[in-house]
Amino acid sequence: MRGGGARPGAGRLPAAERGAAALRLRPGCPGGCQRLAEPCWAVLSRRLPALCGAVLGLAVLSAASTVLGRAVPAAANAMLPPCWAGPGGRLPWRPALLLLLSPVPVRGRQPTFSTTCVRCSKNRRLRQKRVISERKLTRYFVDHRKVRVVGGRGGGGGYSFSSEPRKVFGGPDGGNGGDGGHVILKADQQMKSLSSVLPFYQGFHGERGGTKNCYGANGAYMYVKVPVGTLIKEDGKVVADLTQHGQEYVAAYGGAGGKGNRFFLSNENRAPTLFTPGEPGQERVLHLELKTTAHAGLVGFPNAGKSSLLRAISSAKPAVAAYPFTTLNAHVGVVRYQDYEQVAVADIPGLIKGAHQNRGLGIAFLRHIERCRFLLYVVDLSVSQPWIQLQDLKYELEQYKKGLSERPCVVIGNKIDLAQSRINLPLLKEQIGERVIALSALTGDNLEELLLHLRELYDTYVRTEQSRGQSPVKW
Numbered sequence: 001m002r003g004g005g006a007r008p009g010a011g012r013l014p015a016a017e018r019g020a021a022a023l024r025l026r027p028g029c030p031g032g033c034q035r036l037a038e039p040c041w042a043v044l045s046r047r048l049p050a051l052c053g054a055v056l057g058l059a060v061l062s063a064a065s066t067v068l069g070r071a072v073p074a075a076a077n078a079m080l081p082p083c084w085a086g087p088g089g090r091l092p093w094r095p096a097l098l099l100l101l102s103p104v105p106v107r108g109r110q111p112t113f114s115t116t117c118v119r120c121s122k123n124r125r126l127r128q129k130r131v132i133s134e135r136k137l138t139r140y141f142v143d144h145r146k147v148r149v150v151g152g153r154g155g156g157g158g159y160s161f162s163s164e165p166r167k168v169f170g171g172p173d174g175g176n177g178g179d180g181g182h183v184i185l186k187a188d189q190q191m192k193s194l195s196s197v198l199p200f201y202q203g204f205h206g207e208r209g210g211t212k213n214c215y216g217a218n219g220a221y222m223y224v225k226v227p228v229g230t231l232i233k234e235d236g237k238v239v240a241d242l243t244q245h246g247q248e249y250v251a252a253y254g255g256a257g258g259k260g261n262r263f264f265l266s267n268e269n270r271a272p273t274l275f276t277p278g279e280p281g282q283e284r285v286l287h288l289e290l291k292t293t294a295h296a297g298l299v300g301f302p303n304a305g306k307s308s309l310l311r312a313i314s315s316a317k318p319a320v321a322a323y324p325f326t327t328l329n330a331h332v333g334v335v336r337y338q339d340y341e342q343v344a345v346a347d348i349p350g351l352i353k354g355a356h357q358n359r360g361l362g363i364a365f366l367r368h369i370e371r372c373r374f375l376l377y378v379v380d381l382s383v384s385q386p387w388i389q390l391q392d393l394k395y396e397l398e399q400y401k402k403g404l405s406e407r408p409c410v411v412i413g414n415k416i417d418l419a420q421s422r423i424n425l426p427l428l429k430e431q432i433g434e435r436v437i438a439l440s441a442l443t444g445d446n447l448e449e450l451l452l453h454l455r456e457l458y459d460t461y462v463r464t465e466q467s468r469g470q471s472p473v474k475w
């Protein structure tokens with residue numbers, strides 16, 4: 001572990017960037033332009049007065065050069081600073097503006113400003129993550145939804161009699177109506193939240209039966225995509241649990257189509273005038289609950305720094321503040337590794353002692369941990385006796401579900417940048433007798449160790465699943 005001196009902020013890279021750089025995660029500028037624009041123009045605006053002068057000077061020189069031939073470029077060479085001179089001290093004779101804007105370094109020196117992300121990144125101030133309020137964040141990750149679903153109505157039966165030349169009384173020929181379409185909930189790996197699920201779905205109606213014994217078309221099935229791990233409840237009872245990609249549940253059946261008058265033809269009644277309307281579709285009110293299938297879950301007391309840690313290791317932006325219960329909803333961040341493996345980490349609202357008796361925010365959010373393959377206990381090292389926190393956390397998990405606290409786990413000692421934390425760290429190690437990854441989510445100290453260990457836990461999980469012949473959950 002690298003030493004964690006108290007060096008809050010100044011001159012240091014933000015934690016996320018340091019963690020990413022340490023593991024050579026996928027570079028964070030895939031598009032280039034968004035990040036590029038700000039630093040380039042910041043550099044440009046600082047050097048604007050000097051640049052304007054140079055532009056003007058070169059414009060005059062280039063105008064004069066058309067008149068005076070090749071004599072002026074030599075003069076320009078003499079006037080320009082050496083860093084702008086070409087090979088052999090000569091100015092490469094290009095239009096002045098193009099030369100100025102060129103990102104090509106001259107004689108191994110850095111250009112005035114650059115137009116590529118890599119070069120910009122050396123000079124730019126690293127971009128801070130946006131601060132988004134918790135209320136806004138809940139729009140992105142929605143873990144429960146009430147939804148009313150109504151199947152499509154069946155098409156009505158047809159009523160008609162056949163009448164053709166030489167067959168005037170051809171008998172009844174009203175076809176049956178088509179069946180209404182079902183509303184089907186389908187688990188989709190691409191979906192990560194229930195935010196796109198609407199409060200109401202109406203299935204497609206069946207078509208009416210036609211003449212000449214034509215049946216109406218059935219209503220198409222309506223598929224509603226939900227994330228893998230969605231629990232479907234009706235009146236408090238679990239009716240389905242979509243745990244596999246592609247799994248389907250018929251939320252509302254479409255109504256049957258009506259019968260045409262041809263259907264009622266019998267020996268007793270050769271000209272039935274009877275036909276039936278289509279049946280209405282099934283109507284249900286369902287509660288969808290998402291038990292996230294993130295690989296790792298961050299479990300800790302309020303203010304332990306779970307959200308700060310998630311911000312530091314992933315591109316997620318959960319709200320961070322110096323008061324307890326900042327996080328009111330679960331958030332999932334994805335840690336990306338250079339080999340394109342992705343580990344999903346869920347930030348769960350803080351637990352307190354007695355959470356299983358509904359104290360604090362209760363245990364409503366612990367369902368997100370239920371399916372996590374491994375747990376990351378986040379302990380605030382700066383509080384006295386941090387091992388008590390750990391005991392309480394394990395106790396609460398055990399109360400929620402037996403065996404939950406025995407999942408593969410690692411203890412993270414956060415806030416190592418504080419002086420008190422460095423005193424408490426050896427005491428914690430001694431008390432619990434387990435590995436403790438001491439780090440600072442704020443300054444980024446020792447995030448590398450966590451990222452490497454996270455990857456080890458993930459690889460073990462993948463191997464275990466594969467040895468059981470099951471496919472591991474991928475994000």
Ligand SMILES: Nc1nc2c(ncn2[C@@H]2O[C@H](COP(=O)(O)OP(=O)(O)OP(=O)(O)O)[C@@H](O)[C@H]2O)c(=O)[nH]1
Pocket residue numbers: 300301302303304305306307308309319320321322323324325326327328348349350351414415416417418439440441442443
């Ligand atoms: N000094 C120091 N402060 C930290 C560190 N990590 C987090 N903090 C601070 O601790 C406070 C709480 O951080 P959060 O990330 O919101 O904590 P949390 O565990 O998500 O809290 P809840 O959402 O309430 O459960 C904030 O003021 C952070 O700036 C750290 O490594 N060092």
Ligand SMILES: [Mg+2]
Pocket residue numbers: 306307308318319320326327349
């Ligand atoms: Mg939080």
